[in-house]
Amino acid sequence: MAExxxxxxxxxxxxxxxxxxxxxxxxLGPMLKSLDARAxxxxxxxxxxxxxxxxxxxxxxxxxxxxxxxxxxxxxxxRAAQEEAERQRxxxxxxxxVSLKRREQQALDRIAQAETEALxxxxxxxxxxxxxxxxxLLAETVDERKAAALVDDAIKDLPKKLH
Numbered sequence: 001m002a003e004x005x006x007x008x009x010x011x012x013x014x015x016x017x018x019x020x021x022x023x024x025x026x027x028l029g030p031m032l033k034s035l036d037a038r039a040x041x042x043x044x045x046x047x048x049x050x051x052x053x054x055x056x057x058x059x060x061x062x063x064x065x066x067x068x069x070x071x072x073x074x075x076x077x078x079r080a081a082q083e084e085a086e087r088q089r090x091x092x093x094x095x096x097x098v099s100l101k102r103r104e105q106q107a108l109d110r111i112a113q114a115e116t117e118a119l120x121x122x123x124x125x126x127x128x129x130x131x132x133x134x135x136x137l138l139a140e141t142v143d144e145r146k147a148a149a150l151v152d153d154a155i156k157d158l159p160k161k162l163h
Contacts, residue, residue, distance in 0.1 A: 004010055142150070 138147070
């Protein structure tokens, strides 16, 4: 064992072990603190990441719900627009039918009015022709004496016809 103590490698090895022990004794506390701080920082980052993940899942679920609601609302609006379009189409058809009926009635009224006017014109023309023919006939067949008698008779009948 004496040789062991006299060998320089023994003393170098012993010095190395003392150095390592001293370094561990001095450096172990700060290294452990650094490792603990790093572990705490990593734990905090993991907690933050978990919180952000949970928040992202919550937002995703909320946006999916909003999307479903928007799709449902769009479908309802589309259905309402189709119903309104159908109502307007029916109203337009009804208005068109009423308008056509009114125009047909107006045309019938104009035709009836034209017939009435034509009949009145024919009657007026017939009366004018009859009066002209009567005048001509009277002028040719009635003499002055007979004409005076007819005028006197007409004057006598006039009060009866006026009342």
